[in-house]
Amino acid sequence: MLHEIPILDDVDARKLPYTESGGAKQVYLETYGCQMNVSDSEIVAAVLRKEGYGLTRDARSADVILLNTCAIRENAEQKVRHRLGHLQARKRKVGGALRIGVLGCMAERLRHKLLEQEKLVDFGGGPAASRALPRLLRESDETGQAAINVQLSREETYADIAPVRMDSNGVTAFVSIMRGCDNMCAFCVVPFTRGRERSRPVATIVDECRQLIDDGYKEVTLLGQNVNSYRDGAVTFAELLLRVSSLAPDLRIRYSTSHPKDCTDELLHVHRERANVCNYIHLPVQHGNTEVLQRMRRGYTVDEYLRLIGRARAICPDVSLSTDIITGFCGETEAEHTDTLALMEAVRYDHAYMFMYSERPGTYAARKYTDDVPQTVKKGRLSEVIQLQTSIAAENNQREIGRIHTVLSEGGSRRSTAQLRGRTDTNKMVVFDRQGYEKGQYISVRITACTSATLMGKAVGMTQQER
Ligand code: 5AD
Ligand code: SF4
Secondary structure (H helix, E strand, C coil), rough: CHHHCCCCCCCCCHHHHHHHHHCCCEEEEECCEEEEHHHHHHHHHHHHHHCCCCEEEHHHHEEEEEEEEEECHHHHHHHHHCCCCCCHHHHHHHHCCCCCEEEHHHHHHHHHHHHCCCCCEEEEEEEHHHHHHHHHHHHHHHCCEEEEEEECCCCCCCCCCCCCCCCCCCCCCCCECCEEECCCCCCCCCHHHHHCCCCCCCHHHHHHHHHHHHHCCCCEEECCHHHHHHHCCCEEEEHHHHEEECCCCCCCEEEECCCHHCCCHHHHHHHHCCCCCCCCEEEECCCCCCCHHHHHCCCCCCCHHHHHHHHHHHHHCCCEEEEEEEEECCCCCCCHHHHHHHHHHHHHHCCEEEECCCCCCCHHHHHHHHCCCCHHHHHHHHHHHHHHHHHHHHHHHCCCCCCCEEEEEEECCCCCCCCCEECCCCEEEEEEEECCCCCCCEEEEEEEEEECCCCEEEEECCCCCCC
């Protein structure tokens, strides 16, 4: 399962080759939700560009506005509905020519509702419908009627489409390796919006990574809802990592997301053996109580999970771990909630993504259980979880002070151009004075201070080789 990232509504038009296609219809594309959606938007951009569309960063001058959406929690959907309300108002102001489309998980989930009942959009396409977009756009233009394609696919992996890296910093890139999910966790809508699991052929992944290396990229994140079930013939995810990591010693490799029930020792050994496979693993636990995990249909017990953490730390010394946690799942008692806090204390994650349970229609939990933890209780428990995690992360970061890390510089810091920002091998953000260093370089940085979220440091030289 992947993560929500900040909304990208600021596409850098200078990096978009298709702004050259003057006269063509201009598309404005906004991405919500997880990294997979960012990757999907890059494919949508490639499909539209091939059809002669231009892409603009200015929504006001666009002929077509596309929202690539997320349905993981209700508030993700509310954000999009709110935005659609604004866009409809603009459309009424500028007349009928503007076309508004919804892509991604919300289009899949709400199907005809957004088009027919609420008349909020002119066309929509689920995550497997990118190739059909030009046709949907034409249909909507020609007929003035709503057009939609929400067919789920068992095969579509967009293996042959070279993504247009719209929001790229030129250093780090996402590469989708598989799509869909077969896990059916009780709370999760993803298997319904993204369909069955399917893996992209290994050769196309390796080719895409090679191209990124040629284009000067220094880090790839391999994406899938559950990368551990990647399979192309005899090639497992561990084998894929070996192949990608042997392309170039100075290409860092990360991935997201690993399901704890399928995280193998073979994979842990790849982390240990390959210097450029980052020493960081995201292992979403979701909860610290075995009965709740069973209700969630996660497929592991707390003991099994803790044993996995033990193996990860034994095989990969100093490995950095992060997780996802849900508070207030159906039937969660105070004692069960306390077990989550205890698990966090036991593992001491460097980072966690923490959420209140949000019932999603059609999921196992929505059909079989009652969403019976009051909102205020869910919220209170979430605050406790966040508070604990913040203090653990701050303590972990304190221990970094004085250490030297190899940081891959991703560009200027948000606050000041006199500073650079980048991540350690262990995925910790570091900010440091530029001192003449550049984006895309591996720099040795001595850590001098920290908050719970960021390390501050001083560059002490270039790093010749990764780690
Ligand atoms: N409510 C709250 N959080 C959810 N997640 C997935 N579905 C839900 C839901 N219905 C969380 C899980 C997952 C992360 C990406 O989002 O923790 O790992
Ligand atoms: Fe992740 Fe489970 Fe959702 Fe699949 S069903 S995307 S494994 S949380």
